[in-house]
Amino acid sequence: MSVCSSTRNDSDDMDELQTVGWYHYDLSRHAAEALLMSNGIDGSFLLRNSNKGPEYFALSVRAKDSVKHFNVQRHHGRYSFGFNDFPSLQDFTSHLANQPLLGSETGNLIVLRFPYPRQVEEPSIYESVCVHTAMQTGRRECDLVLSAPSLGTKEGYLVKQGAIVKNWKQRWFTLNRYELKYFKDRMFSEPIRTLNLTACSAVQFDYSQERVNCFCLVFPERTYYLCAKSGVEADEWIKILRWKLAQIRKGR
Structure with a gap:
């Protein structure tokens, strides 16, 4: 169900984000790099909060032997990513799923292959x-x-x-x-x-x-x-x- 942007608030946006299994809340840049380099593989990615402010996020992607970070901005339920603007979170995530190609600062293409889930498996011990x-x-x-x-x-x-x-x-x-x-x-x-x-x-x-x-x-x-x-x-x-x-x- 679509929601008029004038009636949306931060609580609506945060509730919507909870549905994204690879959104890692306040995971820091350093922690994201450690997580993706230790447990991820080439193409693993996650979304996390950015220290730029409550309307900013970072898409962290493992690209071979490093982790690249891309800015994402949210404003009244709309998401800006690179040169693209998406009217909803669903449109943004669908774009990543269907067009998983990102350009790095070196001009190389990075492919989003594996969303890194935030769920932690309970111990089997x-x-x-x-x-x-x-x-x-x-x-x-x-x-x-x-x-x-x-x-x-x-x-x-x-x-x-x-x-x-x-x-x-x-x-x-x-x-x-x-x-x-x-x-x-x-x-x-x-x-x-x-x-x-x-x-x-x-x-x-x-x-x-x-x-x-x-x-x-x-x-x-x-x-x-x-x-x-x-x-x-x-x-x-x-x-x-x-x-x-x-x-x-x-x-x-």
Whole structure:
């Protein structure tokens, strides 16, 4: 159903945007690049808010070994993109689907092939849940404890890259509710730092380091690079962290 532009408001536009599965809200430029370079492939793309203002967006597209960003402007329900003006969001998205060719500043054509969805898959690790109860007769080591979805916890050693000196050190990590803490070692009670996952925009495997089983957490001020002892362990961390982010976004 079409809506007269004079009666549209920001709330109408935002409600309409929720229907676009590859709209990633306030994902930053840096986070979009990390996400598309780590998990996307050539032609993967997403739409995100721009820091230019509430009427501006950015279309981020992975083009081989880099990510290109294109300006999109919204005004009273109309969308301007390049030299084109579209009367509605549906017309804009249909154009991208049917004419997925973009010209970069170098004159090369970029093809939009794969919209990158914002939905985060819930972890499939519930099947191997180990729950500690008072009924256990002996102490049983288990890194993952899930007593309820909102109380999902995990702990274990990970190797972390330093912020300034890019060396790697083993740290003990604990995940409880929406806090990821890391300690110098397991026996220390005071964490080196507590990361609030409500500020984290993305978690994904990372292949930019000269190490295996690595993943990263993207925060506005810094990207944290971590490595697990195995691919299975890295996958478990990524799945439960992504699940946490999905719960945070559902609550917003």
